[in-house]
Amino acid sequence: xxxxxxxxxxxxxxxxxxxxxxxxxxxxxxxxxxxxxxxxxxxxxxxxxxxxxxxxxxxxxxxxxxxxxxxxxxxxxxxxxxxxxxxxxxxxxxxxxxxxxxx
Numbered sequence: 001x002x003x004x005x006x007x008x009x010x011x012x013x014x015x016x017x018x019x020x021x022x023x024x025x026x027x028x029x030x031x032x033x034x035x036x037x038x039x040x041x042x043x044x045x046x047x048x049x050x051x052x053x054x055x056x057x058x059x060x061x062x063x064x065x066x067x068x069x070x071x072x073x074x075x076x077x078x079x080x081x082x083x084x085x086x087x088x089x090x091x092x093x094x095x096x097x098x099x100x101x102x103x
Contacts, residue, residue, distance in 0.1 A: 006014065006024070014020040021027045064072065 006020075011020060011024055015022065015024075018027055018030075
């Protein structure tokens, strides 16, 4: 699609985004300056900064209340019990079939 095929609304949007210049021509791409991760000029791994960031992220985590925790634990327990029963039943049926075949 050439720049002549854009309507006014599209041109204004592209100009706000910096894709087109004021004349409606494609703007030159500006590459941002690359900086090391973490804002440190030295670069590398700093254990203290890592621990601080982990603690900061853990403060954002929403911890479940007691009723939610009990509900989740109950669901996990009964799902586990059901799957164990299913595996046991299938194992028993297959063992009966194998003992019948190899008699």
